[in-house]
Amino acid sequence: MRVVVIGGGIVGAAAAFHLTRRGVSVVVVDAGLSGRATDAGAGIVCPWVDHADSSAWYQLSCGGARHYPSLVELLGGDSGYARVGALLVAEDPVELDPVEALLAERYAGAPEMGEVRRVTRPVDLFPALDPSLAGLFVPGAARVNGRRLRDALLTAAVAGGAELVYGTATVSADGTVIVTSPTPAPGVARDAEGRDGAPGGIPGNGAPSGTSGEGLPGGALREGVPGGTLGEGWREVSGDVVLVAAGAWSGGVWPGLGAAVTARRGQIVHVELPGRDTGSWPIVLPQRGPYLLGFPGSRVVVGATVEDVGFDARVTVGGLEEVLASGMLVAPGLRDATVVETRVGLRPVYTAGGRVGVGLAATQVGGDDPMARQEQVGGDRPGARQEQVGREGPGVGDGEAEFTGGRAAYGEERPVIAEVAPKVIVATGLSAYGLTAGPYAGLLAACLAIGETPPLDLAPYGMITSSPP
Numbered sequence: 001m002r003v004v005v006i007g008g009g010i011v012g013a014a015a016a017f018h019l020t021r022r023g024v025s026v027v028v029v030d031a032g033l034s035g036r037a038t039d040a041g042a043g044i045v046c047p048w049v050d051h052a053d054s055s056a057w058y059q060l061s062c063g064g065a066r067h068y069p070s071l072v073e074l075l076g077g078d079s080g081y082a083r084v085g086a087l088l089v090a091e092d093p094v095e096l097d098p099v100e101a102l103l104a105e106r107y108a109g110a111p112e113m114g115e116v117r118r119v120t121r122p123v124d125l126f127p128a129l130d131p132s133l134a135g136l137f138v139p140g141a142a143r144v145n146g147r148r149l150r151d152a153l154l155t156a157a158v159a160g161g162a163e164l165v166y167g168t169a170t171v172s173a174d175g176t177v178i179v180t181s182p183t184p185a186p187g188v189a190r191d192a193e194g195r196d197g198a199p200g201g202i203p204g205n206g207a208p209s210g211t212s213g214e215g216l217p218g219g220a221l222r223e224g225v226p227g228g229t230l231g232e233g234w235r236e237v238s239g240d241v242v243l244v245a246a247g248a249w250s251g252g253v254w255p256g257l258g259a260a261v262t263a264r265r266g267q268i269v270h271v272e273l274p275g276r277d278t279g280s281w282p283i284v285l286p287q288r289g290p291y292l293l294g295f296p297g298s299r300v301v302v303g304a305t306v307e308d309v310g311f312d313a314r315v316t317v318g319g320l321e322e323v324l325a326s327g328m329l330v331a332p333g334l335r336d337a338t339v340v341e342t343r344v345g346l347r348p349v350y351t352a353g354g355r356v357g358v359g360l361a362a363t364q365v366g367g368d369d370p371m372a373r374q375e376q377v378g379g380d381r382p383g384a385r386q387e388q389v390g391r392e393g394p395g396v397g398d399g400e401a402e403f404t405g406g407r408a409a410y411g412e413e414r415p416v417i418a419e420v421a422p423k424v425i426v427a428t429g430l431s432a433y434g435l436t437a438g439p440y441a442g443l444l445a446a447c448l449a450i451g452e453t454p455p456l457d458l459a460p461y462g463m464i465t466s467s468p469p
């Protein structure tokens with residue numbers, strides 16, 4: 001059996017890894033687009049404090065957190081994963097009561113979160129913090145280096161026989177995969193800047209699509225992973241099953257998804273505190289404001305913006321200003337830190353049944369309109385996603401939806417992991433939780449691809465195929 005995996009982010013890389021472990025022949029196609037979410041993700045794995053109102057999200061992300069220890073053991077080496085714990089902080093300790101109650105309720109079903117305890121001086125654990133903050137410590141929380149884990153998964157997949165192809169893929173209705181690179185396929189349109197578009201078009205990626213011939217696509221991917229090949233011109237890549245894991249761009253790969261998948265930009269800042277050993281610092285999740293987490297090498301990550309500006313993968317002055325200004329309020333000890341890197345990623349967002357009045361064209365146009373932006377720093381922290389969804393979503397309904405591959409309600413933002421047509425599997429929409437749930441979602445999608453029963457009931461993750469009522 002042969003599976004074509006489109007997208008080499010955390011989801012596609014994990015799917016490829018699990019497929020090759022099962023002896024399946026795998027081709028991974030990646031376009032190396034700017035704004036890949038896995039490259040920018042902070043790396044917080046702490047699902048138990050979130051998703052109070054969504055069983056689908058909670059089951060998937062909880063399964064994702066539980067999946068990590070066995071995965072990193074299988075991979076060996078250093079995949080950037082460490083259980084450093086999470087500190088929930090607030091100005092008033094009373095603000096932590098609801099989340100403490102939620103964790104107590106969930107503990108029996110998820111003992112891997114560890115024994116949660118109050119901390120009177122969080123600053124003792126994360127020395128850059130405002131010393132007046134109160135805290136609650138969740139010892140089972142972990143952080144992961146998304147880039148390193150993705151590279152480890154792809155490297156292991158290649159060692160297991162997978163082929164990597166750098167190019168831009170599209171899937172036709174009958175499941176045929178066309179990959180273009182580096183010269184255009186016959187009949188392929190060029191955009192206004194002379195870049196080539198794949199048949200069917202990759203929605204507004206705003207970056208060389210991998211077909212411009214200006215250099216090899218997927219540079220970052222290629223640096224970390226041996227064995228990639230670059231397709232010449234265009235070609236058909238055949239497989240028994242196609243697995244679409246192209247993140248925010250998935251709607252341009254599989255036309256059936258269309259505008260139901262969109263991008264949500266996140267800007268994030270990496271700083272260094274020279275002489276400090278930040279590798280074991282816990283994750284900091286404030287009730288308001290940005291999250292913080294430490295990595296080895298005196299590095300602290302502060303993030304992130306949540307912006308609905310379409311496929312615009314730029315770091316902006318306003319975005320950085322928001323992250324840094326609000327970061328200083330939570331962690332004034334970072335004032336003298338060195339800014340070493342800024343990252344930006346496009347979180348893949350799937351809206352069941354499509355977004356009302358917020359189609360792909362609308363979000364792209366909105367990218368130039370400052371009024372269309374809805375920035376909210378710290379959007380990956382607990383609770384923030386729900387607030388964001390509540391403001392911009394068309395609302396959740398329970399109408400009789402026509403669906404493919406599972407049950408679902410209209411208007412919900414949630415993952416899709418489903419067989420959407422014969423021979424075509426889609427796994428995307430992990431939004432702000434893909435570094436938590438992505439490796440597990442890749443495993444689930446791999447199971448679907450080969451007809452193995454997945455370890456999670458995938459009924460809530462189907463794709464709605466009709467319009468909202």
Ligand SMILES: Cc1cc2nc3c(=O)[nH]c(=O)nc-3n(C[C@H](O)[C@H](O)[C@H](O)COP(=O)(O)OP(=O)(O)OC[C@H]3O[C@@H](n4cnc5c(N)ncnc54)[C@H](O)[C@@H]3O)c2cc1C
Binds near residue numbers: 032
């Ligand atoms: C700032 C920020 C902070 C975040 N923090 C966290 C966090 O702390 N915890 C957490 O759990 N999650 C976090 N996330 C979310 C997480 O990073 C994403 O949900 C996850 O990385 C999505 O992975 P993916 O594989 O679906 O998509 P991506 O990583 O975007 O990968 C998609 C891949 O598909 C390729 N592709 C696209 N189109 C084509 C095509 N036509 N042909 C071939 N290849 C194609 C792209 O080149 C890309 O490599 C964060 C995200 C951001 C942006």
